Amino acid sequence: MSAAVEVAGLSAGYGNGAIALRDVSFTATAGQAVAVLGPNGGGKTTLFRALLGELPAATGSIDLVGMPAYVPQTERSRLDFPVSALDVALMGAYARTPWYRRIAGSDHALARAALERVGLTDRAGLRFGALSGGQRQRVLIARALVQDAGVLLLDEPFAGVDRTSEEAIMQILDELRAEGRVMLIATHDVEQARRWDQVLCLAGSQIAYGPPVDTLTNAVLEGTYGEEIVMLDCGHRAVAIQHHSH
Amino acid sequence: MRWLTDPLALPFMQRALLATLLLAVAAGLLGTWIVLRRLAFFAHAVGTATFPGLVVAGPWGIAPPLAALGAGLGFAGLLARMTRRGVTSADAATGLLLTAALALGAILASDVYRSGAGVDRLLFGTLLGLGDGDVALAAGAAAAAVAATAALARTWLATGFDPAGAAALGIRAARGDWLLLALLAVTVVAVLPAVGALLVSTLLVVPAATARLLTESLGALLAAAVALAAFQGVAGLLLAYHLDLPPGPAIAVIGGGGFALAALGSSLRRAR
Numbered sequence: 168m169s170a171a172v173e174v175a176g177l178s179a180g181y182g183n184g185a186i187a188l189r190d191v192s193f194t195a196t197a198g199q200a201v202a203v204l205g206p207n208g209g210g211k212t213t214l215f216r217a218l219l220g221e222l223p224a225a226t227g228s229i230d231l232v233g234m235p236a237y238v239p240q241t242e243r244s245r246l247d248f249p250v251s252a253l254d255v256a257l258m259g260a261y262a263r264t265p266w267y268r269r270i271a272g273s274d275h276a277l278a279r280a281a282l283e284r285v286g287l288t289d290r291a292g293l294r295f296g297a298l299s300g301g302q303r304q305r306v307l308i309a310r311a312l313v314q315d316a317g318v319l320l321l322d323e324p325f326a327g328v329d330r331t332s333e334e335a336i337m338q339i340l341d342e343l344r345a346e347g348r349v350m351l352i353a354t355h356d357v358e359q360a361r362r363w364d365q366v367l368c369l370a371g372s373q374i375a376y377g378p379p380v381d382t383l384t385n386a387v388l389e390g391t392y393g394e395e396i397v398m399l400d401c402g403h404r405a406v407a408i409q410h411h412s413h
Numbered sequence: 414m415r416w417l418t419d420p421l422a423l424p425f426m427q428r429a430l431l432a433t434l435l436l437a438v439a440a441g442l443l444g445t446w447i448v449l450r451r452l453a454f455f456a457h458a459v460g461t462a463t464f465p466g467l468v469v470a471g472p473w474g475i476a477p478p479l480a481a482l483g484a485g486l487g488f489a490g491l492l493a494r495m496t497r498r499g500v501t502s503a504d505a506a507t508g509l510l511l512t513a514a515l516a517l518g519a520i521l522a523s524d525v526y527r528s529g530a531g532v533d534r535l536l537f538g539t540l541l542g543l544g545d546g547d548v549a550l551a552a553g554a555a556a557a558a559v560a561a562t563a564a565l566a567r568t569w570l571a572t573g574f575d576p577a578g579a580a581a582l583g584i585r586a587a588r589g590d591w592l593l594l595a596l597l598a599v600t601v602v603a604v605l606p607a608v609g610a611l612l613v614s615t616l617l618v619v620p621a622a623t624a625r626l627l628t629e630s631l632g633a634l635l636a637a638a639v640a641l642a643a644f645q646g647v648a649g650l651l652l653a654y655h656l657d658l659p660p661g662p663a664i665a666v667i668g669g670g671g672f673a674l675a676a677l678g679s680s681l682r683r684a685r
Contacts, residue, residue: 192450219580221580221581234583235581236581237581238578239577239578243575243576243578245574248570248574249630249631250570251448251627254631255574257576258571258582261568261583261584263583265631266564266567266568267564295574307578314582341478
């Protein structure tokens with residue numbers, strides 16, 4: 168499978184005419200994983216919603232192969248809902264199932280295979296809300312696998328995830344990369360961003376784009392995080408401190 | 414068995430039984446979605462908001478279901494406006510508007526149209542005095558709820574489960590939400606003649622909320638809500654007949670008792 172994302176001069180915002188993100192241009196080729204790095208409110212969600220077609224582009228263009236799959240943060244979903252892990256994975260087949268049909272047997276097989284791939288075969292019948300945060304994240308990745316999208320948008324896939332799940336998720340993302348899928352991984356964690364092929368720094372507008380080694384300089388990180396940055400290790404490595412307001 | 418067969422030999426009881434079973438299908442199915450989507454208070458408020466519409470229906474010569482629908486839609490419109498403008502939170506606005514509707518209805522009934530004893534009927538229903546039109550409306554609401562659940566279950570499930578991610582699954586979430594609200598309005602109007610403006614939740618919320626305590630699968634939830642609505646409806650009807658109680662409140666008492674038993678059972682199960 169080969170897929171690519173090409174974004175040129177993109178600005179996008181919400182209904183009231185306010186632009187939340189401007190001047191974004193980048194190209195991701197098949198098999199690349201791109202970290203989308205930035206503070207809360209930096210435009211990561213806006214970029215994803217524009218790529219999903221939920222927000223119109225105010226300027227610029229987006230070129231995508233097929234409809235991307237979106238992997239939300241697990242706490243955004245209703246944990247009290249009467250859905251099993253298998254039910255959630257099956258949601259990946261909803262778009263191709265006409266309203267008057269049952270979900271195809273082949274899609275049931277696909278959903279079970281996807282759960283097996285993320286290591287959750289024995290949890291298929293459990294209620295989604297009863298799983299751990301990391302297991303829930305893996306179920307949502309399985310749902311994206313059932314969608315069979317060439318482009319995956321993952322929103323903080325490692326937030327609140329235990330070690331076992333983190334390793335399982337890393338492994339599955341590496342496999343998806345090897346299959347030629349493109350992944351955009353939103354994160355506010357600089358160390359996390361260093362793991363991927365490219366990094367896109369956003370702070371209301373695009374600060375930088377390129378391989379992490381060249382891109383994650385102190386100047387870029389300061390531009391991305393402003394005063395929220397803390398320099399450690401003689402300025403060689405930087406860690407971003409997030410100020411969460413609860 | 415005569416306590417069961419005697420009342421059911423009477424034509425008005427047979428009609429009430431038929432209406433109860435039809436409403437159980439409509440309210441059980443739709444109520445499940447309403448409870449899952451956390452629209453229970455909204456549904457209760459829509460029911461109450463129809464009261465002034467019902468009061469003016471007779472004097473103004475409007476068919477009661479249409480007047481009720483008009484008042485309910487007016488309520489929903491005002492609520493949307495207040496919430497969107499950020500005047501107050503959605504639940505406070507709902508409480509405020511339902512109180513206002515109840516007060517307006519009471520003033521219209523007592524001082525303007527002198528509805529007198531009819532007010533009880535509008536607020537608490539008259540399951541034993543239903544007309545053909547009421548039964549037909551109940552049948553229509555039941556058919557609509559079955560059809561909508563068959564066609565829209567996946568849309569409603571995915572949208573309710575994960576509102577932010579539903580559109581990316583290729584689901585028309587907004588259309589599904591509008592259809593859910595439209596169907597809620599139809600079901601409220603269908604339930605009104607039986608249990609009245611104040612007791613709409615008895616059929617629309619209580620059975621589904623009780624079912625939530627008993628099962629965690631969607632199919633079982635829908636079936637249990639319909640079965641509980643039917644059971645409490647029939648039991649309330651018989652209780653009302655034998656003890657000469659108003660049927661709406663009798664159904665409400667049985668529904669509340671059923672919920673309490675289920676809650677007790679589920680907390681005992683969890684404690685073990």
